Structures are given as C-alpha cells and as structure tokens.
Amino acid sequence: MPTTRLFTSADAPELAALVRRNRDFLAPWEPERDESYYATETQHARLQHALREHAAGRMVPLAILDDADRIAGGVTVNSIDRGAFQSAAIGYWVSESHNGRGLATRAVAETVRMAFTDLGLHRLQAETLPHNTASQRVLLSNGFTPYGRAPEYLRIAGRWQEHILYQAITPSS
C-alpha cells in the first residue's frame, strides 16, 4: 500500500483538524503562522493553490496516510525548476501521534522515486535545522547527502536560523 497520495481540496477539513492538533508540535520547525492558518477555509484555499501549482507542473502536494488511510502528515515537492536545473525542493511533516513508525522515511522514499522516475528530475534538495535529528535521519535513509550549511537560511519559529543543506541526485544520471 502506498503511503502517499495527491491531496484533494476535499481533504481540507481533515487537514485543518490535524494542523490544529499539531500546532505546538510543529511550531519549532515551521514559519510562524497567523491564527487564520488553522481555519478550514484557509487550508482549503492553500490546497486549491497547491493543486493549481501542481497542474502547472511546479509542485506535487502529497498527503501522508496511516494504516487506516487517514491523513497523518504531508510531503511536498515544490520549486520544480526545469531547464538546466531539473531540480526541486522537498519538505515534509508527520503528526506527533504518528511519529516513530517510519512513516516519514517511507513517504520520502516514495516521493523521491516519483520525482526521479515520473517527474524525471535530476536533483532534489532539502534543508533541516542543525538539531532536527529525526529529519536528518529521514534524508540520510533516502539517499540525501549534506553539502553545506547556510547561516540565516530560513525564518523558522520567528528567527532566521542556520540550516544544513542536503541534496540527492538521481541514480540514473
């Protein structure tokens, strides 16, 4: 059974409930969110935007599913750059209630396969905070290697924070 599938806009109520339940858990790892972010209407608008970007070939927004086919998180391929780059960025999260079951590792494995085979990309990049050991394990298990550190790279939890930069190159290139 696949662990990922394309989000649909009908997922908005379930997704909004999940981000509300994970508000405190995700806060140290994400940009600061307005109160409105947690509303079902906002999640619906975000999904519609993501699906338009998907249709334009710039993004692949995927739900991560648990054994009962409930949404347990998300993994996104974004900033798809064709031309000479053939590269994209990957980001992911898994609900606190579902951590430690290998879900992120499996979902990223599926996404990397899809990006290199179906999308035909050459490279994927990802970044983690230096103390995000779990996320680093997910990347290392999926063929990513660290290639540098960038100071003040992303504004996470209200502060510009250093990140470790990772990339994976398609095995067939």
Ligand SMILES: CC(C)(COP(=O)(O)OP(=O)(O)OC[C@H]1O[C@@H](n2cnc3c(N)ncnc32)[C@H](O)[C@@H]1OP(=O)(O)O)[C@@H](O)C(=O)NCCC(=O)NCCS
């Ligand atoms: C990072 C995250 C996606 C991991 O999800 P998960 O489904 O629990 O990950 P997995 O079960 O596949 O475990 C991945 C690895 O991390 C390890 N791990 C899990 N929690 C850990 C922790 N708190 N500290 C250190 N290692 C941890 C697991 O043992 C596993 O290692 P292994 O492959 O050597 O066995 C999840 O914790 C999360 O969403 N965190 C908040 C958002 C976030 O950090 N997103 C990524 C931003 S770069």
